[in-house]
Amino acid sequence: MVLSEADRKVVAEIQGGLPLSSRPYAEVGERIGMHEQEVIQRITRMQDEDIIKRMGIVVRHRELGYTANAMVVWDVPDHRLDEVGEKLGSEECVTLCYQRPRHLPEWPYNLFSMIHGRDRQRVLNYIDSIVESRGLEAIPFKVLFSGRRFKQRGARYQ
Amino acid sequence: MDEIDRAIINSLQESFPICDRPYQAAAEQFGISEEALIQRLQRMLERKQLSRFGPLYHAERLGGGLSLCAMSVPGAEFEQVAEQVNAFPEVAHNYAREHKLNMWFVLATETPERIDSVLAEIEEATGHQVYNMPKREEFFVGLKFEV
Numbered sequence: 116m117v118l119s120e121a122d123r124k125v126v127a128e129i130q131g132g133l134p135l136s137s138r139p140y141a142e143v144g145e146r147i148g149m150h151e152q153e154v155i156q157r158i159t160r161m162q163d164e165d166i167i168k169r170m171g172i173v174v175r176h177r178e179l180g181y182t183a184n185a186m187v188v189w190d191v192p193d194h195r196l197d198e199v200g201e202k203l204g205s206e207e208c209v210t211l212c213y214q215r216p217r218h219l220p221e222w223p224y225n226l227f228s229m230i231h232g233r234d235r236q237r238v239l240n241y242i243d244s245i246v247e248s249r250g251l252e253a254i255p256f257k258v259l260f261s262g263r264r265f266k267q268r269g270a271r272y273q
Numbered sequence: 274m275d276e277i278d279r280a281i282i283n284s285l286q287e288s289f290p291i292c293d294r295p296y297q298a299a300a301e302q303f304g305i306s307e308e309a310l311i312q313r314l315q316r317m318l319e320r321k322q323l324s325r326f327g328p329l330y331h332a333e334r335l336g337g338g339l340s341l342c343a344m345s346v347p348g349a350e351f352e353q354v355a356e357q358v359n360a361f362p363e364v365a366h367n368y369a370r371e372h373k374l375n376m377w378f379v380l381a382t383e384t385p386e387r388i389d390s391v392l393a394e395i396e397e398a399t400g401h402q403v404y405n406m407p408k409r410e411e412f413f414v415g416l417k418f419e420v
Contacts, residue, residue, distance in 0.1 A: 118336065126335065132318075132327040135311045137294055151293065158328075159291050166334045171289035172282060172314075173324040176418050179282070186370060186377070196410075204413025212412040215341065218404050222374065227341075227406075231418065259377075262369035266359045266378070 118166070121149065125157050133170065177264065181231040183238045184261040188224035189254050190217075196226065202249045203228045208241055224257065235260060274322070277303050278313060279420045282322075286417050338385035340407040342392065343374040344399070351376070354399045363391050374404065 118126070124147045134142040140158070141151035161167045176184070191199045196214060203226070204212040211229040232238040239258065246252060280303055290298040297307035305313075317323045332339040346354045351369070358378060359367055367378035382388050392403045 126328075126330070129327050130330070132325045133289075135296075135315050135318075135326070137296065137307060137311075139295065140291070140293070155291055155293070162291065164334070165331055168329045168331050169288055170291065170328050171285040171287065172326055173329060174282060174286065174418050175321055175324045178320070178322045179418055179420050181418055184368075200410065200412035209413060210417070211414050213408045213414075214410040214412070215406040215408060218406075221345075222343075222404060226412075257372070259370040259372050261377075262371060265355045265367040265369070266364060 118161075121153075122157055122161065124149070125154060126161075129158075176231055180233055183232045183235045185230045185232070185235075185238050185242075186259045186261070187228045187230055187242060187256055188259065189226040189228070189251075189256045190223045191226045191254055195254070199249075199251065199254060200226055202251070203245070206245055206249075208232065223255070274317075274420070277305060278317065281310070281313060282317070282418075282420050285326075332381050333385075336384065338380070338382040338388040340380050340388050340405055342378055342380055342395075343404045343406065344376045344401050345374050346376050346399075346401060354401065357398050358395060361391060361395060363387070 125143065128143050128147050133139045136142055138151065140154040143149075144151045144154045158167065158170070162170070189199065189203075200212055200214060203209050208230050209228045210231060211227070213227050214225060215227050217223055217225050230238055230241065232241065238260075242256075242258060246254075246256075284302065285299065289295060292298055294307065296310050300307050300310040303310065314323070314326055318326060344354070344358075355367065355369075355376065358364055358376065361380075363380050363382050365379045365381045367376065369375055370377050380388055380391055382391055388405070388407070392405055396403050
């Protein structure tokens with residue numbers, strides 16, 4: 116799973132986007148001095164190895180109507196972490212669910228989930244229903260809605 | 274945005290073909306031509322409904338570092354600190370959130386070791402503590418938006 120120099124050239128060339136033309140992989144190859152088939156092979160391999168999670172569309176969720184964007188953070192006792200993480204992760208509207216470190220005393224929360232919805236009330240109702248249906252009444256949580264977005268772009272690689 | 278645009282967004286958030294003429298291969302399922310698919314993607318990018326059309330990388334497998342970071346910034350300084358933070362190319366996105374920790378951003382660096390040095394540089398530039406909250410365990414990642 117080591118990336119070669121040639122892989123890195125492909126990674127850097129397509130990071131901003133794939134050309135919107137009939138033969139995009141040929142166009143990428145022309146720019147970096149590589150044959151179309153080699154570009155295709157390298158991208159296919161990196162996708163098989165999950166270095167590229169996927170090709171395709173990355174949306175701007177606010178512009179698509181998902182304006183209520185809640186980071187819901189939970190203070191889960193260590194012995195319930197796997198159980199609660201898996202319960203939340205299997206909820207349809209939970210788009211991400213990660214364990215992250217606490218920073219006591221300011222920040223007691225160790226499980227982070229993202230819930231996106233079309234308005235805040237719907238997101239809050241949805242969280243209530245998760246707590247009730249999944250038996251999470253004993254777990255303290257906090258909902259951090261997002262305010263302004265200051266920056267949104269992908270990571271940059273060279 | 275019409276039904277075809279919606280179908281394109283829902284489908285191409287999951288996968289896109291890797292072959293000689295991928296737009297032609299993808300266009301078939303929507304019953305449109307290769308050229309029409311390219312035009313629709315171009316238009317959605319211009320309208321900023323799409324952030325981009327291309328790869329979504331797995332930062333850690335690419336050998337890079339990735340972390341979620343938070344700061345507590347007094348209201349009066351917020352704009353200035355946001356500018357200072359966003360000036361770092363390693364800051365991938367940055368959102369204000371309603372909490373004492375009110376600025377949340379994602380750092381993506383070329384190597385894992387760079388995370389700590391960029392954090393120190395941000396603390397130095399802004400004069401505020403940065404809370405580093407790297408992922409420890411992943412229970413689910415399936416970020417997809419149905420339209």
